[in-house]
Amino acid sequence: MFETVLVANRGEIAVRVIRTLREMGIRSVAVYSDADAGALHTRLADVAVHIGPAPAAQSYLSVDRVLQAAAATGAQAIHPGYGFLSENVEFARACEKAGIVFIGPPVAAIEAMGDKIRAKQTVMAAGVPVVPGRSDPGMDDAAVAAAAVAVGFPVLLKPSAGGGGKGMRVVRDEDELFAAIASARREALSSFGDDTLLVERYVGNSRHIEVQVLGDSQGNVIHLGERECSLQRRHQKVIEEAPSPLLDTAGRASMGRAAVEAAKAVGYSGAGTVEFIVDADRPRDFFFLEMNTRLQVEHPVTELITGLDLVEQQIRIAAGAPLPVDQSDISLDGHAIEARLYAEDPARGFLPQAGTVLGLVEPAGPGIRVDSSLAVGTVVGSDYDPMLAKVIAWAPTRETARARLVGALGHTAVLGVTTNAAFLRALLSDPDVVAGKLDTGLIERRGEQLTTAEPVPMTVYAAAALALLIESEPAGPVVDRWDVPDGWRLGEPAWTVRRLQAAGEEPLEVRLRGRSTAAEFALADGGRVPARASRDGDRLTVTFGDQTTSYTVVHEGGTVWLAADGRVVALREHERLSSAAEGGAADGVVTAPMPGTVTVVQAAVGDEVVAGTPLLVVEAMKMEHVLTAPVTGTVTELGVTAGRTVALDERVALVTPAAAAPEQQEN
Template structure:
């Protein structure tokens, strides 16, 4: 038996760093965390045995700095580096630098990273091994004109894909020739920013398709196996949202065919360690599948494979990197039950899934049979805009798919990040969609559902009531002992109503009347009937009783906002001093504001330019996603206070388009 490493550095952050560190601890291996200035005090730095600062917040100066990561490894005596996913995980220069420094890269050989990291070369390699590939043009070095010509030859719609990287970054669907110039420029810009390489390839876009990937594992002794497949068809902007194992589509025979093709693709490049071979399946012809790409790293969704196989993929990675043989053969792989994973993002589905930021003032993470949470969240932590917006993953296992789905829905109802808007309600609604329940999945489902999954339903009345009672309980200790000095509504006879105006994000203010004290109160929401109410602290939560029905509520009052989680509802309710009529001119005066905190990357207009409504004005990037801001009205650009590189705050004014005065219109 070979000896595994004594010290391993984790060259990543967030939930994947936490997840890797926990396995290292279980294996008795000393762990080293690295962190940027933005991640001082982050959970992964607290769990590791050693934490090393490696630079400022921008990833290029910290997590993507090969020199700084390797310097941290040398200083801490790390014998190996685990790259997680993203950042340097598929960077061939980093793998080479590790080898030159005598540090083991816990990943595949350099040749395999090169062959599969370049999507053009990858398609050529697997096609030579007999694996079917998506029709398209993959010549290296195509300039914009060549990419445009390739798109026309392949036939619309087409998919532009960066040759480097993954995770949906830089991928653009082009549905007609009039979109080519804009989409090629955007794809190159995003690919260059994410991967440092703006090479593009063109593929036929299969809209009604399913995305299925196969987990493969190889060792340095010639063994390559697959560990079954994962269904990843529920996507938004080419980014996976929900993943599950096994796929509800595949038959036993199709699973064997696809698994065999994945193993051949891995063998074609001498693959070792954990890897994923991704396929696309035409939903109208499910017996046909095509190779998309191979990810030469651990995937975000690897927990669902671990749940159904009983294997710890990180432990296997470490042992294979240390030279050990895989402890399993293909015949040993048995899939037990079903697992589904949901990705929790700091984003607001109601506002077009724009990234969100803020301080974590309260946190609920679920537990129970079959529930697993991979998270980097902690109360007091900060969610910024420097990195990917994924905060956590909630995974549910069950003996069958429906049990796993139902458990995950319940678990998401018990998931709340107070202080930062997240997509948990969207995830629950998606999991309850009839087609998702039935396993009728495809990559266009979320786009088709659109507004049905992102509607801004106001919180139910009992959420407003619970928030008002939380404020009541909070204010009671500060009340004056002398009733004549009490300004809360006390009077002889019976207490007066205390009136509050609470407003949920995107909603209208709601009148909430409360009288009495927390132990025995009366509450009325809007014009609803008065309810007998009481509230008490129960450990870290509040026990709120309304008309003899008790629910447990998590509520945090911070900076004039009551963040509240109750019965699966998470709401930010802010107090209003008065009910004010909406501004009739709002949104039509030509003012353009930043929809989220981020960085201005492109400014396309100048002061004095005449623009039509809908004209792109500038591009704001946050958490690796680009957002084009357009002119709300036709007119003249009269204010433009930002330039490329400018850091903007949420709702900061970035431009003003002044419409022509009455009578000046042409």
């Protein structure tokens, strides 16, 4: 067995791998970029090595720097996690050349399955059904377009390299075809360094089901059942569960056999996943999508129903050990569901978010598991994927597991960074999800039903978080009570009014008297709703009549973050929000919806545009966002160029409405 293993990854997966290494008594080495200095995975590892600046290409994706760190620390093996170098055949080959064990499949298997075109050809030869389409190597734009027309719309454009939904585009008619091809190639090149595309029939009423396989170097391959990953957004998985509520015993066995045959076709060893698309109306009809030659984000649900530690199995297989079980030993116990916690704002089109973790609430309890890299002080930037953590629930039945996960997400809060926790709870409570009637288009169809924020209450944001905690009371003893602006007076304290605002909401007026340690408040809109509140450290307790609710509260600068029931609200002084928001879209101002990098500028100063015309493209966390003209008029300001980074809400362009053009302003 290895004595030292380097983990060539970051975030929750690095933390996950390091914990198994510790349980196995193996010395762990973490690597980190400038952006991750002091991150949780660097603190949990036995050794941490700095490998470069924040951009992944100069740190986590640098084969030379990772191998130098391995050599310097005496690592005999490297675990790549998922993403980054996990499916990079050149990295696996470089490890082999350096005499370091790559904890993953053989180079030949990565090559065969890493190229989706070759993968389809390989499994077809093994008798595994594939989605109709065209996957000729090296197709140019014209050939891709011709293939799409031949297959028939809607079609799916997919990068031949990589996965995770990056660069995938659904094209529904010929008019949008060439723009989609250009966008798909750009994102594929940025994410994988390869812009080769293939074309497949788009199966609309589809379910995404994948099978976990394990193979050893002696030629043994088994499957560990399936996972359902149909709840997706932009081809990114959101909720995963095992086993699938769609399959029966016969269907499970049939798909499992196909997965094993696909793995054997390339001489697979290690942990891998064979992904299938299934017709929701005819579950016996399934088609091979791709094989991920690595550990999957959703592997915990398989671990919880099989009792196997997949990371441990990867390590033992890489060390030459045979599989400890055969197919007849595998049984599935209960049901497990996983939710991915992302730094994103569902109410703003799921735009990636950034910030510093000021407060953290993570769930615990029977059947609950949290895979996370979060800690108070963690800086969430825009350099990497926005996934922060995974919350997983196990129970004997699917409904109990689902209910446990909903409850666990209600006790999950990241104060300082906007997340999708409330959206996940809404999704898991959707009637079709409760019934197990899943498909890959469900989230898109539900739209605003899942992303619309709840009406204000949350005990009126806990009286606007006690009016910004009584406007940040001065610390230490108070010499003169008249100097404290809290409405105090001789006799009964006076009521004061605070006007505050949560992002995206209308200003809120609150009447309040007392101190942040003990106060009473009422709404200031004429409807008196008396209540009492008290604060003890980061806990804010509010009582309405006989109902008492406890919140987690953090105060940073002029903002108070408040969390309860999986919902987090950031409150600021209304005046501050007003000044920051001057010049909205109605005035033609275009602002960056998230921090990121400008990749394409499609307009120039002086251009005449109509509302909706694409002006530029901003990429954040490997996702492209097209910024368009908010009004019809003339581009009179364009303050960015390709390659420049922009901050959240930074002004990047101005379109002067036609009615306001200078020539129309005479007289």
